[in-house]
Amino acid sequence: TQLLEQSPQFLSIQEGENLTVYCNSSSVFSSLQWYRQEPGEGPVLLVTVVTGGEVKKLKRLTFQFGDARKDSSLHITAAQPGDTGLYLCAGAVQGGSEKLVFGKGTKLTVNP
Amino acid sequence: GAGVSQTPSNKVTEKGKYVELRCDPISGHTALYWYRQSLGQGPEFLIYFQGTGAADDSGLPNDRFFAVRPEGSVSTLKIQRTERGDSAVYLCASSPHGWRTEAFFGQGTRLTVV
Numbered sequence: 469t470q471l472l473e474q475s476p477q478f479l480s481i482q483e484g485e486n487l488t489v490y491c492n493s494s495s496v497f498s499s500l501q502w503y504r505q506e507p508g509e510g511p512v513l514l515v516t517v518v519t520g521g522e523v524k525k526l527k528r529l530t531f532q533f534g535d536a537r538k539d540s541s542l543h544i545t546a547a548q549p550g551d552t553g554l555y556l557c558a559g560a561v562q563g564g565s566e567k568l569v570f571g572k573g574t575k576l577t578v579n580p
Numbered sequence: 581g582a583g584v585s586q587t588p589s590n591k592v593t594e595k596g597k598y599v600e601l602r603c604d605p606i607s608g609h610t611a612l613y614w615y616r617q618s619l620g621q622g623p624e625f626l627i628y629f630q631g632t633g634a635a636d637d638s639g640l641p642n643d644r645f646f647a648v649r650p651e652g653s654v655s656t657l658k659i660q661r662t663e664r665g666d667s668a669v670y671l672c673a674s675s676p677h678g679w680r681t682e683a684f685f686g687q688g689t690r691l692t693v694v
Contacts, residue, residue, distance in 0.1 A: 472622075484653070510671050510685025511623065556622050566611065566678050567636055570622030 471495070472571035480577040484546055489555055489574045492539045497559035500540045501568070505554040507577055512543075523566055547578045582606075584686035587674050592692045594661055601657040601689045605674030612655050613683065614647055615671040629655060630678075648674055662693045 475490045491500070499518045503511035503518045504559050515524050517533035519538060524531045528551075530543040540557055582690050585604040595661035605612050610631055615623035625639040628694040632652045640646070646664075654670050659666055 474622075488642065509687050510673070513682050514684070516682075545666045558622075566613075566630075567625045567639070568613075569625070570615075573624045 471570055472557055474555075474557060474574050476569035476574060478575050478577075480579065483548060483549055483578055483580050485546060487544050487576070489542045489544075489576070490534075490539070491541070491557035491571055493559060496537050496557070496562050497569075498537070498562045499560045501558045502531055502540070502542055503556040503558060504574070508571065511556055523526065529533050542571075544576075545574075549578045549580050552576055558578070571575060584672055584674050584684050586670075586686035586689050590688060590690045592694060593627050595662060595664060595693055597658075597662055598663075599659050599662055599691065601659075601691070603655045603657070603672030603686060605653065605655070605672070606684055609674035609676055609684075610652070611675045611678045611683070612649060613673045613675075614655070615673065617669045617671055617688070619668075624641065625671075628659070647674050659691075663693075664693045665673075667691055667693045 472491055472493050499516055501516045502514045504514055505511040515531045520531045520535045520537045528545045528580055532541050556571045556573045558570045568578050581652045587602045591618045612629040614626040614627055627634055627647050628636040629649045632649055644660045649674045650682055669688040671688045673685040
């Protein structure tokens with residue numbers, strides 16, 4: 469069973485601070501996605517990383533896929549209250565399956 | 581519509597009753613997914629459709645759960661003899677070809693079994 473562990477589970481920081489969220493597994497994934505979910509809404513895709521060692525930047529967000537394609541991180545620079553939400557990582561099972569395995573998420577609160 | 585639409589947005593039912601949850605995907609999207617999200621958890625895969633056929637139903641927890649997509653568009657998730665443990669948010673997502681292209685989630689149906 470593929471399992472994605474996210475840490476920390478909860479994070480409360482002040483506006484302007486930097487933070488990193490981690491997503492780890494003992495399994496290899498063909499690709500990994502990061503989503504952001506707000507209360508009462510479905511997850512919204514932020515990024516997909518496919519290649520081991522890949523780094524993608526989306527404004528103040530930096531995503532990295534581990535060399536072995538087992539782990540990923542999301543770094544936010546100068547967090548803003550609008551970044552508040554639940555951040556989920558999800559891995560595509562290796563072997564062509566369309567099943568995505570989600571982590572439990574990191575609930576981020578950015579205080580003004 | 582512009583996005584994935586799920587109805588109803590909230591459903592309260594009594595233990596033992598039958599419920600149907602509906603998903604209207606984005607027009608033209610051939611791939612459709614159902615996920616279930618319990619409080620404090622990430623979404624859990626239930627079933628994946630490619631067109632009209634269920635390509636992967638390995639996530640359905642037991643035979644009380646069934647889903648259809650008869651015309652390759654709208655899908656219905658059916659739950660028989662509901663139990664309190666079925667209470668969760670049921671999410672639907674659609675994409676043009678699968679996870680290799682972006683998938684779009686609906687807002688979910690919050691099911692409460694009392």
